Amino acid sequence: MIGIVRYGAGNIFSLTSALDRLGITYGMINNEADFEQFDRYIIPGVGHAGAAMAKLENTGLVPKIKALNKPTLGICVGMQLLTAHSEEGDADLLNIIPVKTLKFKDEPGFKVPHTGWNNVYPQAGNPLFENIPADAHFYFVHSYYIEYDGAYTLASTNYINNFSASIWHNNFFGVQFHPEKSGEYGETLLKNFSKL
Template identity: 60%
Template sequence: MIGIVNYGAGNIFSLTSALQRLQLAYGMVDTEADLDKYSHIIIPGVGHAGTAMKKLEQTGLVEPLKKLQKPVLGICVGMQLLTRHSEEGDADMMNIFPLETKLFDKEKNIKIPHMGWNNVNFKNNLLFEGVENQTQFYFVHSYFIEYNPIFDIATVDYGVQFSAAIQKDNFYAVQFHPEKSGAAGERLLKNFSTITP
């Protein structure tokens, strides 16, 4: 059963709608005790990373989340929360991944935010099992996770190569919105639900 971290910064309706379509049971994580109820945890997020981190800190869930051994998936801002630091709000994040969240370079002649469908190149990983490489996923973001081959499991080029998905042990994260990415995104959510610690 999937637990969704409910800290006031997530696009929870789209995510829960996707989980309902997939007939995946879910519930909300409001407190540390709630974490024990679920086998898999999703940290959603939209908006400002610095503000989202403050909201997450107010729940008291930061340290319990960092200690989890069960599969965890960060989505969009939820991914950025797992990095070391974000340029958005010059804010320290959870530091599960020693990576930087950076603002796209406006001098690269690219539209910011990066919004819409984009091809994703991914490595062989349980998260992408059954998904054809170069499949398109849906993105909406102005900040990106710096590429690092140690943690990177999927990349996108948008003026710069950045990590569209990363993994470290039981922690997974994606910059795109699987819940808005059609069949491929739903397959990814289904795959996540079957990952074992």
């Protein structure tokens, strides 16, 4: 059963709608005691990474999240929160995965925020991307990206520059795209996560 961390910065409706369609059971985490009810977790997120981190700190849940040892998935800003630092608001984040969240540079012919479908290229063999082809399309909406790092990048994509579409360290996973808005392959990824 999946616990969704509620901290005031996540688009929970679209995520719960996707989980409902897939028949995946879930509940909400509002305080530290709620974590014990679940065997995996999702940290959603939309908007400003610095503001999202401030909201998360206000919940008092940061030490608990950093100590989690069950599968945990950050989505969009939820993934960025797993990193060490974001240029958005010059904010220190959870530092669970020691990479940085950077601002897209202005590039002629490219619009920021990056909004739309992009090919994603996962590393072979990771169960999060099982039954997802090497160039599957996923839906992105973001103005900041996570640097590509060979040690922690689980899947890459390219918009203005190459960057991490997904990161991974121990039991923590992150995806920059929105699986709940990414059709068949997004649903496959959510199903895969529900079985980790």
